[in-house]
Amino acid sequence: MNKTFRPTESELEILSILWDKENATVREVHEVVQKTKDVGYTTTLKLMQIMNEKGLVTRNVSSKTHIYTPTLKKEKAQEQFVGKMIQTLFSGSTSQLVMQALGKHKPSDSDLAEIKSMIQKLERK
Amino acid sequence: MNKTFRPTESELEILSILWDKENATVREVHEVVQKTKDVGYTTTLKLMQIMNEKGLVTRNVSSKTHIYTPTLKKEKAQEQFVGKMIQTLFSGSTSQLVMQALGKHKPSDSDLAEIKSMIQKLERK
DNA sequence: GATTGCTTACGAATATAATCGTATAAAATA
DNA sequence: TATTTTATACGATTATATTCGTAAGCAATC
Numbered sequence: 001m002n003k004t005f006r007p008t009e010s011e012l013e014i015l016s017i018l019w020d021k022e023n024a025t026v027r028e029v030h031e032v033v034q035k036t037k038d039v040g041y042t043t044t045l046k047l048m049q050i051m052n053e054k055g056l057v058t059r060n061v062s063s064k065t066h067i068y069t070p071t072l073k074k075e076k077a078q079e080q081f082v083g084k085m086i087q088t089l090f091s092g093s094t095s096q097l098v099m100q101a102l103g104k105h106k107p108s109d110s111d112l113a114e115i116k117s118m119i120q121k122l123e124r125k
Numbered sequence: 126m127n128k129t130f131r132p133t134e135s136e137l138e139i140l141s142i143l144w145d146k147e148n149a150t151v152r153e154v155h156e157v158v159q160k161t162k163d164v165g166y167t168t169t170l171k172l173m174q175i176m177n178e179k180g181l182v183t184r185n186v187s188s189k190t191h192i193y194t195p196t197l198k199k200e201k202a203q204e205q206f207v208g209k210m211i212q213t214l215f216s217g218s219t220s221q222l223v224m225q226a227l228g229k230h231k232p233s234d235s236d237l238a239e240i241k242s243m244i245q246k247l248e249r250k
Numbered sequence: 251g252a253t254t255g256c257t258t259a260c261g262a263a264t265a266t267a268a269t270c271g272t273a274t275a276a277a278a279t280a
Numbered sequence: 281t282a283t284t285t286t287a288t289a290c291g292a293t294t295a296t297a298t299t300c301g302t303a304a305g306c307a308a309t310c
Contacts, residue, residue, distance in 0.1 A: 008297060016213055026257085043299050045258070050297090064257060064306060078214050078225050085210065086230060088141055089203050095236035098223050100203050102243055105211060111220035112244055118227055119237055119244075133267060151287080168269050170288070175267090189276060189287060 004080060005072050011051055013037075014044070015070055015077065018057065023069040129205060130197050136176055139169070140195055140202065143182065148194040 007015055017032045018024055030044040048068055051057045060067040082097075090096040107115070132140055142157045143149055155169040173193055176182045185192040207222075215221040232240070 010298070012213055040300055042301075046299075066258080074214070075225075078222075079229055081210060081214055082222070082226050082229065085206060086226070088137055089199070089206055091145075093232070093236070094226050094230040095232040095240055097203075097207070097226055098232075098240055099243060100200075101207050101211070101219050101222055101226075102240075102247060104204055104207065105219040106247055106250070107218070107220040107223070109248070111218070112248055115220055115223055115227075116241070116244055118224055119241055122227065122231055123234070123237055125231070135268070165270055167271075172268075191288080
């Protein structure tokens with residue numbers, strides 16, 4: 001079994017910061033959050049405490065300043081959100097999602113090459 | 126200018142039904158909603174009334190039973206959600222999203238061919 | 251040792267989303 | 281025409297998410 005987490009918008013923002021840094025203190029996270037949102041320190045603290053209760057993160061409490069680590073893996077979250085999006089917005093069609101993404105946000109040439117080789121691999125299956 | 130709507134989860138579900146049917150009455154929408162969620166008719170009604178206030182849908186009131194039409198276009202919603210997802214979950218990398226999608230949900234051969242031709246078009250740009 | 255600053259804990263306020271019950275009117279039907 | 285069915289309107293409740301103020305403890309600095 002593998003519980004499916006459904007992080008809220010704010011939680012997702014914090015998670016993406018944690019994914020970036022591997023792990024971090026509330027202050028470190030808050031410093032990044034502040035760049036985009038104007039909220040108080042205790043707001044970020046509270047959110048991270050709630051995320052801990054939900055099991056989205058764990059924390060190391062051995063020193064006064066706690067260190068938070070995400071338990072939900074980035075890949076898992078990507079999988080969940082992409083899957084959900086394909087269902088609700090693209091009528092279950094992966095290719096439609098891919099076309100939309102490529103059309104609106106063109107990747108670099110090397111990225112295109114990478115995608116191409118992936119498609120070739122898929123075709124051989 | 127072009128206001129960016131941010132439909133909630135329930136609103137998105139209703140929108141996807143409306144996109145499918147072009148337009149529909151509350152009862153028609155509710156019948157589909159009921160297949161997945163166990164909620165009362167007035168809940169669906171209320172949601173659609175709120176969506177009307179927000180401008181997510183318009184409605185034709187000329188007969189007793191109102192007919193609702195989505196104003197937010199499916200393509201626009203796709204664009205918004207895909208863009209947001211690329212930013213928050215894929216560090217701004219379109220190709221990463223594409224790879225994830227292709228890896229987890231393999232499209233049909235004809236869809237793959239379609240994607241391939243799209244890539245070729247992009248390469249020429 | 252007293253003061254200042256940083257940290258967590260936690261209750262409470264506020265905002266937003268979702269749900270439903272009831273009233274009322276129109277239409278369908280008995 | 282009386283009754284039943286179906287629709288909207290809308291207030292109220294409940295659930296969930298977000299925000300912040302304040303208390304208390306610890307540590308660095310004065």
